[in-house]
Amino acid sequence: MGMIGDAVSAIKATNVRHIALQAISLGMIVTSALIIWKGLMCFTGSESPVVVVLSGSMEPGFRRGDILFLHMSKAPIRAGEIVVFHVDGRDIPIVHRVIKVHERVETNEVEVLTKGDNNMGDDRVLYAHGQMWLQRHHIMGRAVGFLPYVGWVTIIMTEKPYIKYLLIGALGLLVITSKE
Template sequence: MNIRKELVQLIQVCSVFSGAFMFWNLLGLVCNTPSPITVVISGSMEPAFQRGDILFLYNRMNINSKTGLEIQNVGDIVVYNLDNREVPIVHRVIHEYQVESKQRNAKKQDAPKHKQYLLTKGDNNNIHDVSLYGRGKKYLNTERDILGTVKFYIPQLGYLTIWINENPKFQKLFYVVLLLISLYE
């Protein structure tokens, strides 16, 4: 057993994992979202997206010329995260409205602040998502709840992720195989 060779392999494995971690964070920074890639796990957006499609998100929206507010448009497909759910939801914006409130700035002058709120619905669902939002919440706040807008997707490629997450035995086996492959190199 050559200790030097073992250390080189360990450094290579760590380099691969740290490189993947840096790539994920850089992609999140460029796309302005903590989760730039997500997998569709339900059929609520059929026929637009199928279970297993990989979605690429971007959270730098259009600027409204009147308000200067970054906005989502009706018809956009957004991914949002709620406090009462651990998995992000992919649905279409069916209604949006903006609220202007007066807030004091550092110079003690009244300055209008615009906020946008969204109502969403899955294409394959019969009703809107208000029941998903939580108690007393009728709209999503774009600043707080929206992870990003879907910009493009790759069909069916996310099935491996779904399969691994739904089968805990295979999940452990998958991680062991990955570790063995990285150590074998």
């Protein structure tokens, strides 16, 4: 009976070690992703270096599901640039083109008006109540590149949360059942 008990103890210890190694591997992957994200934030000067286009308001230039790469330099914002901005009271950032810029030299302030290429009117209806212009602190970054359609994974997981939970469950099952 002692030999069987020793074998069971050895199997349990091996399983615990295997699960611990899997958890450490998963933790290293998540940590690496966070380090890359923070590095991109420092390099691009933007709080959100990558965004997904969620609407068709910028078609045909950018389509729903495209991923945009952002950069925020100290250079002046100019009409014609595509920027990503946030509006007070809204969680989701907006990707639109700058159509007018007012610069106040004496105070070094900039006021910006935006519009979606595919929209009829400017974005004042999207801004906070009573707001007529965006200030520099609203601008999260300028679009400097994009990957078409790659963001659909994010859109699908946001609009259909059960798919996200299925993927997380499948990943968890894979980690638990995988053998070395």
